[in-house]
Amino acid sequence: MAKNFAEELGLTSFKASEGWLGKFKQRHHINNGVLSRLYSSEVPQFETLAITVPKKHVFHVELNRPKQLNSITTLMWKELKDCFESLNDNSECRVILLSARGKHFTAGIDFNSLMQDSSKAEEYEDVARKAKILEKLITHCQDGITSLERCNKPILAVVHSACVGAGVDLITAADVRYCTKDAWFQVKEVDVGLAADVGTLQRLPKVVGNTSTVRELCFTARKFDSQEASELGLVSRVYSDQESAIKNVLETAVTIASKSPVAVQNTKKSLVYSQSRPNEVGLEHIKLINQAMLQSEDLKKAAIAQATKSTTEYENL
Numbered sequence: 001m002a003k004n005f006a007e008e009l010g011l012t013s014f015k016a017s018e019g020w021l022g023k024f025k026q027r028h029h030i031n032n033g034v035l036s037r038l039y040s041s042e043v044p045q046f047e048t049l050a051i052t053v054p055k056k057h058v059f060h061v062e063l064n065r066p067k068q069l070n071s072i073t074t075l076m077w078k079e080l081k082d083c084f085e086s087l088n089d090n091s092e093c094r095v096i097l098l099s100a101r102g103k104h105f106t107a108g109i110d111f112n113s114l115m116q117d118s119s120k121a122e123e124y125e126d127v128a129r130k131a132k133i134l135e136k137l138i139t140h141c142q143d144g145i146t147s148l149e150r151c152n153k154p155i156l157a158v159v160h161s162a163c164v165g166a167g168v169d170l171i172t173a174a175d176v177r178y179c180t181k182d183a184w185f186q187v188k189e190v191d192v193g194l195a196a197d198v199g200t201l202q203r204l205p206k207v208v209g210n211t212s213t214v215r216e217l218c219f220t221a222r223k224f225d226s227q228e229a230s231e232l233g234l235v236s237r238v239y240s241d242q243e244s245a246i247k248n249v250l251e252t253a254v255t256i257a258s259k260s261p262v263a264v265q266n267t268k269k270s271l272v273y274s275q276s277r278p279n280e281v282g283l284e285h286i287k288l289i290n291q292a293m294l295q296s297e298d299l300k301k302a303a304i305a306q307a308t309k310s311t312t313e314y315e316n317l
């Protein structure tokens, strides 16, 4: 079409090459034929993450260091935090798909980045001063992962191929996990001389509800495949490949995005809050939230839609 216009304008040198098309799509935020800007006034931009808006209210976050196997650097930890904080505040965003570009989901922490950061502690002689530097480093990494849990929008992770070390920390902080048949997982930290410290040891037992297998996986660092991940309940479904996984999970995301954002976001808040607290404390928390939220217009709209078997649109939250 661009070539036809150019011909009409007498621009004979214009070729509408692949390179031109790629740059045009980038300039105008077009991804897989979908105009990102159509749905969002503000799609955040990052160096290590790619953000697109494939469907209305559905944001897609992709780990985007494919040449480095999506290994997680200091910058990526920071950008994960900034990204999920920004999507939490973005009222256009109602649900998030998390996947990765390239051969593997992630090779875990980037060794070069870790060496560089931890060497800062060597500038000091004293253990307390060294520990303070490392405390800051660990907090920085933990914040990147915990930002998924702090984000009130549901996060659906799609894992393919290798998901190693920090990758397991990352996906256990997501709300729902799916994977491809070729996916495999490894709580690798003991192999690199570490006790995992950014979430796997806290979240994986709760996700899976089986402490015996979880402890075996964490003590041995043995790889486990998509079938075992599915049997354990780490993933909800296994798809043949990444394309079909993303296509199907997008449908689930669209379903979630069609619901009241008040209902969905407070459901996540309550689930996250209640996961490590007694039932009575969780019940008090949701009681306080719903004292206000039962007065929201979403409740009336949803009730009418249910009663009249019709659909309804909700205001952004």
Ligand SMILES: CCC/C=C/C=C/C(=O)SCCNC(=O)CCNC(=O)[C@H](O)C(C)(C)COP(=O)(O)OP(=O)(O)OC[C@H]1O[C@@H](n2cnc3c(N)ncnc32)[C@H](O)[C@@H]1OP(=O)(O)O
Residues within 6 Å of the ligand: 068, 069, 071, 103, 104, 106, 107, 108, 109, 110, 111, 112, 137, 138, 141, 162, 164, 165, 166, 167, 188, 189, 192, 194, 197, 198
């Ligand atoms: C305060 C700390 C908090 C966080 C802690 C987190 C801890 C962890 O994440 S522990 C786990 C660390 N990761 C690993 O041990 C994974 C190591 N990599 C692999 O096992 C394999 O590379 C993998 C199975 C992921 C992929 O295998 P494949 O055959 O497809 O590729 P390779 O030929 O092995 O690798 C290609 C190049 O990538 C480099 N590379 C791999 N992983 C990392 C990494 N984590 N960091 C930096 N670079 C990595 C690898 O050396 C190859 O480089 P080159 O030889 O230059 O091509």
